[in-house]
Amino acid sequence: MGIGRRVADKKGKDISESPQETNTNSKSKKNRRRQKKMSPVQKLFKTCKEVFASGGPGIVPPPQDIEKLRAVLDAITPEDVGLKPDMPYFRTNTIQSFPRITYLHIYECPEFSMGIFCLPPSGAIPLHNHPGMTVFSKLLFGTMHIKSYDWVADLPPQTPASLQPMEIQSAEVRLAKVKVDADFTAPCSPSILYPADGGNMHCFTAVTACAVLDVLGPPYSDQDGRHCSYYLNYPFSNFSVDGICTAEEEKKIHEWLQEKEKPEDLEVVGHHLSLI
Template identity: 30%
Template sequence: MSQLFARVVRQAIATFDRKNVASFNKNFSVLKQLVDQLTPCDINLNMDLTTDEAFSRVGKAPVTYVNLMEDEEFEFSVFILRSGFTMPLHDHPVMHGILKVMSGSAMIESFTKEEATGSAGQQLLYDPDAVRIEVVQDEPRLCTNNDESVVLTPTKRNYHEITAVGGVAAFFDILSPPYDSNIPFYGRRKCSYYRVIPRNGESGKRTLERIPPPRDFYCDRGNYEPPDFLRA
């Protein structure tokens, strides 16, 4: 059993428990520091899933999805991308997330929404009917298992695409709350996909236009043997 992974699970429970909202920022920072230390061995990831051979069979999806655990407040998962494949640009509506590369190299390109306010003056974090979204492009990051995790929040780096560079890449993901969870004011949220439109004369600023789910992006599921403490 990985003591570190058990600590990550306990810290995630404390972080995303709505009773602990007053200490959220401190708890989230501790959670990130723990995730920074994770290795494939800690989470009991089947490394056979991360080889070129695993993606060579006929009909294999370009992405393998491994569900580690999920409850109403958060989900843990691993995504394994075929060499050269890009997980298309997508959003994380009103979510916090932590992404840690487990093996290989991944280029992460993120975008942050320009601030927008509603009629009552509150900041609009998510508009399910928006077709175009004004954003600022963040500095791209090439990450390996030796790098710190990457963080997204409801207001920062909430749109991203991920490319496996130079071979198969696998990354561990925490998202809170999970997609489809029902949260106050915003309701249930779906994952949406986008294409990038540059804005003339505005360096670093882009427009994201919502598109249908790309046909070349689909996943199959990888087997997972959870540690004993997750079986309880």
């Protein structure tokens, strides 16, 4: 077979092998061209399909998949999604007390969703959770304050013995530990939160005009019990709960969270963004 191949190479024609080689070479070239044409957002979409293919509520992708998706997300720029800080999405309406948030929907399926939150200066997304989800967030531009929490493990909701110095709407509160409380300015590394840690409850406040690209796996689904819950937060010293004692330095990084209805002043307008 080796001799026949060498002879075919010399003559430049081999009826049994040349067409197959030409076919393979042609396909290889097409694949290379297709890879070259793939945009950063299309690459993100393809990576999400691979990473979340066998996922589900509470299932965290393997570390190598987490890193692969993080790296792809980290490479995306505002230019890749066609956004600039001077666009209408990022302007503050002086008539509104609370700036309107715009959500640019890119893609959603049962396994994951992709979208971009556009926040004008002072725009805020209140404290909320991500039940059973692994969430990747990339700040595309701007400066944003992020505060996030994780529940204190093995401590269910409590009924405070004391409601001083203020009464609350319901009796139950739950202790959470502050994971992050800081300003972030783009460019910065994507943040990743997990179903039980990494800051599963968080809130965003735009210091300047901001755009945040979010990937959720799996996405919210009311019919599957993954609805978005909102919370009030209170200092640890606000309530006294029997049997819970915390050292002084620990009190600073622990707060009580209380579930509440969706804020009436939260206005999120949705638009579709065709990028894949």
